[in-house]
Amino acid sequence: MKYVKPHPEKCGFVQACMRACARKTQKSDDLSLSSIVVTQADGGTIDINVCNQCGTCIDICPVTAITRTKSGAVVVNKSLCVGCYSCVEYCPTGSMRTHASRLAPFKCIACGACVEACPAGALELAEGEFEASYLECEQAGEPGATFSKSYF
Amino acid sequence: MSEKTIAEMKIAHRVVATHHYEPAPVEKGYANRTLHVNVGTREIKEKPVTNEMKEKFTGGRGFGLWLLWHAVKDTTRWNSDENEIVISPGPLSGITQYPGSGKSLVVAISPVTDQVIDSNVGGYFGPYLKFSGFDALEIQGKADQDVIIVIDGQTGLVTIETAPDEPADTHRLAEVLTHMYAVDEKDMRNVSVVSAGSGADHTLIGCLNFSLWDVRRKGVRVKQAGRGGIGSVLRNKHVKAVVVHAPQVRGDDNHPGDLQEIQATGRKLHREVFQNDSSMERMRMRGTPHLVEVMDAFDLLPVNNFQFGRHDDTKHIASDVWVKWFHQGIPDGCWYGCTLACAKTVEDFALSSGPYRGEAVRVDGPEYETVAGVGSNCGIFDARYILEVNFYCDTYGIDTISWGTLTAFAMECYERGIITKEHTGGLELTFGNIPAALELLHQAARGEGFGRIAGMGVHKMKEHFAAHYGADIAFLNDIGMENKGLEYSQYVSKESLAQQGGYALTNKGPQHDEAWLIFMDMVNKQIPSFEDKAEALYYFPLWRTWFGLNGLCKLPWNDVEPVDNKKKHPPKEAAKVPEHVDNYVRLFNSMTGRSITKEEVILQSKRAYDFQRIFNIRLGKGLRRFDAQPYRAAGPVSVEEYESRADRYDEQLRTEVGLTIDGMSTAEKVAALRKYREARYERLMDAVYERRGWTKNAVPRLETVQMLGIDYPEVVEVVQRHL
Numbered sequence: 001m002k003y004v005k006p007h008p009e010k011c012g013f014v015q016a017c018m019r020a021c022a023r024k025t026q027k028s029d030d031l032s033l034s035s036i037v038v039t040q041a042d043g044g045t046i047d048i049n050v051c052n053q054c055g056t057c058i059d060i061c062p063v064t065a066i067t068r069t070k071s072g073a074v075v076v077n078k079s080l081c082v083g084c085y086s087c088v089e090y091c092p093t094g095s096m097r098t099h100a101s102r103l104a105p106f107k108c109i110a111c112g113a114c115v116e117a118c119p120a121g122a123l124e125l126a127e128g129e130f131e132a133s134y135l136e137c138e139q140a141g142e143p144g145a146t147f148s149k150s151y152f
Numbered sequence: 153m154s155e156k157t158i159a160e161m162k163i164a165h166r167v168v169a170t171h172h173y174e175p176a177p178v179e180k181g182y183a184n185r186t187l188h189v190n191v192g193t194r195e196i197k198e199k200p201v202t203n204e205m206k207e208k209f210t211g212g213r214g215f216g217l218w219l220l221w222h223a224v225k226d227t228t229r230w231n232s233d234e235n236e237i238v239i240s241p242g243p244l245s246g247i248t249q250y251p252g253s254g255k256s257l258v259v260a261i262s263p264v265t266d267q268v269i270d271s272n273v274g275g276y277f278g279p280y281l282k283f284s285g286f287d288a289l290e291i292q293g294k295a296d297q298d299v300i301i302v303i304d305g306q307t308g309l310v311t312i313e314t315a316p317d318e319p320a321d322t323h324r325l326a327e328v329l330t331h332m333y334a335v336d337e338k339d340m341r342n343v344s345v346v347s348a349g350s351g352a353d354h355t356l357i358g359c360l361n362f363s364l365w366d367v368r369r370k371g372v373r374v375k376q377a378g379r380g381g382i383g384s385v386l387r388n389k390h391v392k393a394v395v396v397h398a399p400q401v402r403g404d405d406n407h408p409g410d411l412q413e414i415q416a417t418g419r420k421l422h423r424e425v426f427q428n429d430s431s432m433e434r435m436r437m438r439g440t441p442h443l444v445e446v447m448d449a450f451d452l453l454p455v456n457n458f459q460f461g462r463h464d465d466t467k468h469i470a471s472d473v474w475v476k477w478f479h480q481g482i483p484d485g486c487w488y489g490c491t492l493a494c495a496k497t498v499e500d501f502a503l504s505s506g507p508y509r510g511e512a513v514r515v516d517g518p519e520y521e522t523v524a525g526v527g528s529n530c531g532i533f534d535a536r537y538i539l540e541v542n543f544y545c546d547t548y549g550i551d552t553i554s555w556g557t558l559t560a561f562a563m564e565c566y567e568r569g570i571i572t573k574e575h576t577g578g579l580e581l582t583f584g585n586i587p588a589a590l591e592l593l594h595q596a597a598r599g600e601g602f603g604r605i606a607g608m609g610v611h612k613m614k615e616h617f618a619a620h621y622g623a624d625i626a627f628l629n630d631i632g633m634e635n636k637g638l639e640y641s642q643y644v645s646k647e648s649l650a651q652q653g654g655y656a657l658t659n660k661g662p663q664h665d666e667a668w669l670i671f672m673d674m675v676n677k678q679i680p681s682f683e684d685k686a687e688a689l690y691y692f693p694l695w696r697t698w699f700g701l702n703g704l705c706k707l708p709w710n711d712v713e714p715v716d717n718k719k720k721h722p723p724k725e726a727a728k729v730p731e732h733v734d735n736y737v738r739l740f741n742s743m744t745g746r747s748i749t750k751e752e753v754i755l756q757s758k759r760a761y762d763f764q765r766i767f768n769i770r771l772g773k774g775l776r777r778f779d780a781q782p783y784r785a786a787g788p789v790s791v792e793e794y795e796s797r798a799d800r801y802d803e804q805l806r807t808e809v810g811l812t813i814d815g816m817s818t819a820e821k822v823a824a825l826r827k828y829r830e831a832r833y834e835r836l837m838d839a840v841y842e843r844r845g846w847t848k849n850a851v852p853r854l855e856t857v858q859m860l861g862i863d864y865p866e867v868v869e870v871v872q873r874h875l
């Protein structure tokens with residue numbers, strides 16, 4: 001399963017990734033519509049926040065608007081979303097985005113546009129493993145479905 | 153479920169009335185129209201929501217009371233043609249971002265109290281009704297055969313249709329109707345059904361089930377408007393069900409004045425639930441049964457018809473038992489976005505009795521009230537039994553709280569020899585007798601045998617036992633746990649005077665949703681004086697009424713709190729959860745575009761609350777004498793009860809009453825304690841009525857009515873009859 005793995009130590013804070021993301025995923029030049037968010041603290045420390053595709057939100061969504069695609073990316077289906085924002089606050093890494101112009105939250109779909117755009121090589125499309133969500137197990141009819149997550 | 157069967161049932165429908173309308177968008181929480189359906193005359197009409205209605209009655213229960221007031225006469229009873237069931241969601245209902253914002257409020261004249269009843273219920277119906285264009289639905293009249301009412305907000309069509317072939321019981325009926333009115337699988341989530349069941353046909357304690365389509369379990373789930381027999385009213389009108397088919401929900405269907413503010417407030421609470429629930433009440437995992445062991449520990453869990461407050465076997469029905477039964481891992485809100493998600497289920501439960509014996513079914517619940525009511529209060533500490541009764545009560549359309557309390561009452565009467573096998577048709581109704589208790593329920597649902605008598609509720613059972621079995625009515629009045637005709641919900645109030653008031657000084661009858669003051673009063677001793685208690689019995693019922701005006705759930709108010717709530721505020725303030733009060737004020741203002749304060753919140757409630765009291769007076773009830781409580785709610789009725797807590801009672805007689813009790817028999821002590829406690833309750837009544845701006849006879853004073861701005865001539869006229 002692919003996810004965007006940040007290396008903030010290499011980042012030069014040009015926010016090329018954010019521009020690329022907003023353009024590719026939201027067809028906009030508004031950086032606040034980017035799913036990857038790069039910030040610089042007062043001391044100069046850089047933080048890159050982006051979804052690691054862990055899938056916690058899949059089990060949180062009341063209407064199953066969030067699913068994992070075959071390629072492993074976790075995606076929000078806008079037409080099913082009721083805009084409750086549970087997923088936004090339950091996200092363990094704070095990587096679910098909202099914007100005043102959008103009713104549904106949006107997030108990184110691991111398309112790699114940001115990785116390509118980064119001039120400093122601070123982003124990588126890495127392979128990761130995550131525990132299948134409860135919903136995925138149920139759908140697959142697997143007996144190992146777990147609910148041991150701390151938010152229940 | 154076979155499609156063909158559903159198609160056949162549908163073909164058998166005959167549309168007897170239609171009404172086309174233009175579904176207009178909701179503005180700032182209001183659809184600005186209500187829908188009136190008379191199933192007798194087959195008239196369907198729309199009415200405008202006036203500014204006066206919004207200003208004075210806010211919405212939800214307030215709208216329900218206002219519409220019902222204008223629909224009925226002073227002489228209207230539950231089964232009169234003109235009695236109505238009014239379902240109304242309230243302006244904040246349908247918010248998806250703030251937990252607990254999808255409730256419907258139902259009012260009607262009740263078959264058990266002969267006055268106004270109100271009930272607060274989850275499920276999707278209320279918000280869907282509003283998003284289909286209506287702030288309230290009035291159902292009036294009586295059909296000459298079984299009908300359903302269908303409100304289609306997707307196409308703008310309301311119909312009354314005969315429905316001769318659909319099954320009566322909810323677990324089948326709601327499923328059939330959801331399939332019937334959804335366009336396809338994806339559309340199932342947009343259908344919600346209100347129904348009762350065969351038990352509501354034959355008892356006076358029928359409940360309404362409000363459904364939701366569960367996208368994960370791919371089936372129907374139901375939440376109950378339980379109290380006061382509204383399900384019996386529905387069936388008396390020959391309405392089998394009400395179906396709403398709404399447009400797909402979006403996050404802004406209420407078109408609030410300030411959506412972002414609502415989103416921000418909602419996110420704050422989601423975060424709080426996320427961070428705190430697993431260390432606080434663990435509602436997401438345990439639901440309300442987390443209370444079982446807490447109540448047992450504080451001697452508040454009703455056992456054997458409220459005689460006792462704890463039991464060694466409570467562990468068999470405590471929350472860790474339910475955690476295992478409950479289907480975990482699913483966000484079980486009764487409306488979208490409720491992250492507190494307490495609406496748990498048990499899946500594939502195999503039934504061992506009754507008409508569906510052997511079927512594997514979904515049980516919605518149990519809630520704490522059901523566990524305590526049909527379980528401990530009947531001396532039964534068996535999880536399977538509780539699940540079986542929970543399921544059957546729901547599908548039959550019978551209120552589990554009333555069922556629990558009335559079964560406990562019948563059992564005590566049986567144990568004391570007031571009724572015998574001769575009266576019960578052979579049922580051995582001893583505490584703890586599972587087969588007898590189950591059979592009683594199935595009989596009640598069929599309207600047969602002793603079950604038919606039980607199904608009338610405690611109040612009418614008392615009259616029946618006295619009139620036909622020669623029972624001593626005074627004793628029955630002491631142990632029959634009802635007030636105003638409504639059965640008590642499941643907390644022992646003996647040691648909390650404030651809670652005695654919280655139960656009996658209510659509008660609708662003894663139901664915990666109006667005030668729950670036991671910890672404040674008995675455990676934390678924060679409200680020692682009569683004035684303190686009166687203040688609590690002023691503020692909290694009004695505060696909680698506000699949830700009902702707006703279509704909100706009470707639980708996210710104080711079943712999760714900011715971590716620093718108790719540090720930041722002195723205890724009495726902390727009990728109000730001030731930050732959450734601020735959240736609600738913010739929600740209301742961002743929704744409606746108004747700018748009310750937290751003081752005005754209380755004023756909004758008071759208008760509806762006092763109006764409801766006056767409504768009851770208009771119907772010949774509502775006065776002080778109807779606020780009397782059964783002595784069992786206030787103290788030990790019997791010698792055994794006294795002796796089970798002799799230390800506590802002796803101590804009170806010595807220190808508070810100032811008696812020398814040496815040499816007194818237990819019976820004398822019971823009498824002395826009773827005299828003391830009854831006098832105390834009378835004083836409480838005086839203090840509470842005074843604080844509420846009512847006369848000693850519980851009538852809102854003219855000045856109060858004027859101050860509230862509800863001094864309409866017909867209201868003043870009712871009040872003046874009693875001044």
Ligand code: SF4
Pocket residue numbers: 060061062063064065066076077080081082083084085086087088104105
């Ligand atoms: S905001 Fe949308 S995607 Fe997120 S949990 Fe709510 S309904 Fe699901």
Ligand code: SF4
Pocket residue numbers: 251252253254274484485486487490491492493494495705706707708
């Ligand atoms: S807290 Fe429970 S009852 Fe209240 S809205 Fe949420 S799920 Fe429903």
